[in-house]
Amino acid sequence: MTELPKSNDLNATWNFVEPGLKRIIGGSEDNVGVTPQMYMNVYSAIYNYCVNKSRSPNNLSSNNASQSSLLVGAEIYERLKKYLSVYVKQLQRTPPESFLEFYVKRWTRYTVGAGYLNHVFDYMNRYWVQKERNDGRRDIFDVNTLALLTWRDYMFLPHAEYLVKEILAQIELQRDNQVIDTKFLSTAIKSFVLLGIDVQDLKKPNLHIYIDNFEKPFLESTRQFYAAESAEYLSSHNVVDYLRKAEQRINEEESRETLYLDEHSKKPLTDTLNDVLIVAHSQVMYDEFANLLEQNQIDHIAKMFALFNRVPSTLDPLAEIFQTYIDLKGITAIDNLKNDIQNEASKAEATGGKKPKQQVDPKLYVKALIQVYKKFQQIVSTAFQNHPIFVKALDSACRQYINNNSIAKPPGFRGTSKTSDLLAKYSDNLLKKNKDADATSDMSVDDIMVIFKFLNDKDAFETHYRRLLAKRLIHGTSSSTEAEETVIQRLQSENSMEYTSKITRMFQDVRSSHTLRATFKDEASKRADSKSIVADFEPFVLTETMWPFSFSKNNKFQLPADLVPTYSAFQDLYGQQHSGRILKWLWNLSRGDIKANLQKPGRAPFTLSCTLYQMAILLPYNDSDTYTLSELCKLTGLDAPVISNAIVPMVKYRLLQPSPGGMDALSQLDTKFTVVTEFKSKKLKVNLVQGVRSLESKQEVEDAEREINEDRRYYLKACIVRIMKARKHLSHAALLNEVVQQSHQRFSAKVADIKKCIDELVDTEYLQRNEDQSYDYLA
Known part of the structure; x- marks a missing residue:
């Protein structure tokens, strides 16, 4: 193969290159590879034949080339095509190799050779093949593609089913933990991809062989x-x-x-x-x-x-099970707490003691709710990686068991969920001064915010919280201003500024009252009757609409004579600073201390902490030792039930002795109350207020519930007017939906309440009801 054939002789050229092609495409029996000289001779012979333009077009095959073509390649292309098909057909498997081994070995050698053949026929590829394809001949291919198509047609397709069966058998062996040669699998499967050739567009990937x-x-x-x-x-x-x-x-x-x-x-x-x-x-x-x-x-x-x-679709049923389970555990935890309370009451009664009131400890209640939440929040965080579906399931379940359980809504109870009230009391215990630090060591603001987030009746919590805050501010029992402000900021960030607007204004009133107190002290010292003014008088001037206190217009209470000069001085000072403002005195919230010289001579007097009503009852005893209930009513201007409630702690501490005795006699107008000549107590400071507080708690609950309902009515009306002012015209159903949506952040509005508010707005001519059950806004 040293002397090249004539460039115009097809047979001579083919006979010259055929032995080299055999070595290139599949090797030889003597294992002698392709030498560089042989490769160059084959390449040169094909090149010389293809560039020879002296050949007559008549010698070209009419089926394979244009008669006007001056580029030569059709005959040698057909010779190569036939050679490749014969070569592939004669490949035979030699036992004991499997067909998969045979296929992979031959394929590997064949594709390497096809790559070299593609370079050997490079000139034909670049000119003749390219021109034919540009002329629309989609049955003409570059040599590498021709080789792959030949392999597909004569080796792969006839044996595809058998080959795939062996591949799948090998994969199953591997699944059964047996060792296999994965290189055979990889090569065979990749061949399916390479054989997927789109004859219309050779550059376009085609996986039909692989897929099918x-x-x-x-x-x-x-x-x-x-x-x-x-x-x-x-x-x-x-x-x-x-x-x-x-x-x-x-x-x-x-x-x-x-x-x-x-x-x-x-x-x-x-x-x-x-x-x-x-x-x-x-x-x-x-x-x-x-x-x-x-x-x-x-x-x-x-x-x-x-x-x-x-599989995302399978998560929803799992989340539903998760939500139901959390709700069940939450309900069970509260049921257990309720049973514990009842068991303790039963034990106390069985031992002959006084049966205690079955009241729920706010701390135990909140902690029971928190414990369930924290347990499943950890599961959501750790096991479910805070997936939104399970976060939502946890929130929904917590919202359900926190607002609806045997304590929050006992059977037959139709009012606002008691969780709001108990959470407010929990907050009060946390923020109030407490001598026992251990009692609040495991309580935190975070606990408040966790439960608050799930409350349906956030407006009810605000009402209860504001009532308890008012007492802390008025009576100075807050543990710290910083702690109070922290809670308010957290509530504001969780809800809105509007939500805490009243609470914020309450703090402003307290600060301005402190300033007013200092001013009054200075001005009182300049008065002629300064000695008759109480030196440590601490007035609070509060905005009526912001504080949860009700003012009784029919109050006939007569202020004790000892306090009248202080009262008059403050009225004069405030009238000078703010003309036109009217002061309404909340006597039932006022407190004070009285020094009682009821000790043996030479010993320190007792200090009695009492309400203003109790003070008005005790001060007349400076003039007389005994009064009937009827006489105390005339002296104080208070009703008999109010005096009876105020006297209970005095009788309990044996400061006053009733005649006749017994609790039932305390409410009789002819019952006499005599002050003791020598009061006995282990403490020099005696708190008479605590006994009254429990008697007023029922009234406070009723007032709170009334305030909640009233605020909700005003809020719903405001929502309706706001919506209608923006929309001008709305159907009944659309208006209901929008009101429910807007009010959801504060409370769960009932449709019946919304309808009632709509009727009131129609009556007051804010809205006009049309015949088609729609409404128009009346400007």
Whole structure:
């Protein structure tokens, strides 16, 4: 092969290059490879033939080339095409190698040779083949593509079914933990991709060979294998073991996918695995989920979630089970707390003691709610990775059991959920001065905000909280201003500035009252009757609409003579500073201290902390030792029931002695009350206020409920007017929906209440009702 053939002799040229082609495409029996000299001679012979333009067009095949073509290549292209088909057909498997081994070895050598052949016929590819394809000949290909198509037609397609069967058998062996040579699988499967050639557009990827001949059978065999294995495994193992097995199998298949599958198979393989291993057995896993929650098996729950998370549609039933379980645990926790309270009351009664009132400790109640939330919040965070569906399920469940349980809404109870009231009392205990630091050591503002977030009746909490805050501010029992402001800021950020507007104004009133107090002290010292003015008088001037106090217009209370000069001095000062303002005195909230010289001579007097009403009852005893209830009514201007309630702690501490005795006699007008000549108490400071507070609690609850309902009525009316002012015209249903939506942030509005407010606005001519059940806004 040293002397090149004549460039115009086709037969000579072909006879010259054919031995070299055989070595290039498949090697030789003597194992002598292609030398550089041989490669260059073959290349040169083909090049010389193709560039020879002296050949007559009549010698070209009319089926393969244009008669006007001056580029030569058709004859040698046909010779090469025939040669490749003959070469591929004569390839034979030599036992004991499997067909897969034979296929992969021959394919590997063939594709390498085809690459070299493509370079040998480079000139023909670049000129003749390119021109033919540009002229619309889609049956002409570059040499590398021609080689692949020849392999496809004469080697792959006739044996595709058998080849794929062997590949799937090898994959199944690997699934059964047997060792196989994955290189054979990888090479064979990649050949399916390379053989998918689009003859219309050679640059366009085409996976029809891969999909039709391998992917579909592979997915079907995968489905059958895992359907049988998973069913058998579950019949002899528990769900927890199955979770591990499914996770292991999915990881194995994903690894297999990376090693030798095409990217196209990723999604269908994932869908198949999800369908067979997860969806098909989802009900079994759902049934076990509650048991895992009961046992707090967070790791196993995380595995179950990881599986279900692969199929988003399976998460909703799991979240529903999760929500129902949380709600049940929350209800159960409160039921247990209620039972404990009842059992303690029963024990006290059985031992002969006085049966205590079955009141709920706000701290125990809130802690019971918090404990359930924190437990499942940890599961959501750790096992469910804060997935939105499970965050929502936790929120919905907490909202349900926090607002509706045996304590918040006892059977037959139709009022506002008591959770708002108990949370406000919890806040009061936390923020109030407390001698026992251990009692509040495990309480925090975070607890308040967690429960507050789930309250349906946030407006009720604001009312109860504001009432208790008012007492802390007026009586100076707040632990610190900073702590109070922290809670207010947190409430504001969780809701709105409007929500805390009244509370903020209350703090402003307290600060301005402190300034006014200092001014009064200075001015009082300059008065002629300064000695008769109480030196430590602490007035609070409050905005009537911001504070949760009610003023009684029919109050005939007569201020004790000792306090009249102080009262008159303050009235004069305030009238000078603010002309036109009217002061309404809340005598029932006023307090003071009285020094009582009821000790033995030479000993320090007692200090009695009491309400103003109690003070008005006690001061007349400076003039006389005994008064009847009727006489005390005339002296104070108070009603008999009010005096009876105020006297209860005085009788309890044996400061006053009733005649006749007994609690029933305290409300009789002819009952006499005599002050003791020598009062006995271990403490020099005696608090007479606490006994009255419990007697007023029922009235406070009624006032709070009344205020909540009244505020809601005003709020709903404001919402309706605001909506109608913007829309001008709305249907009845649309108006109801918008009002419910706007009021949801503060409370759950009832449709009946909204309808009642609409009727009132129609009556007052804010709205006009039309015949088609729609409304118009009247400016």
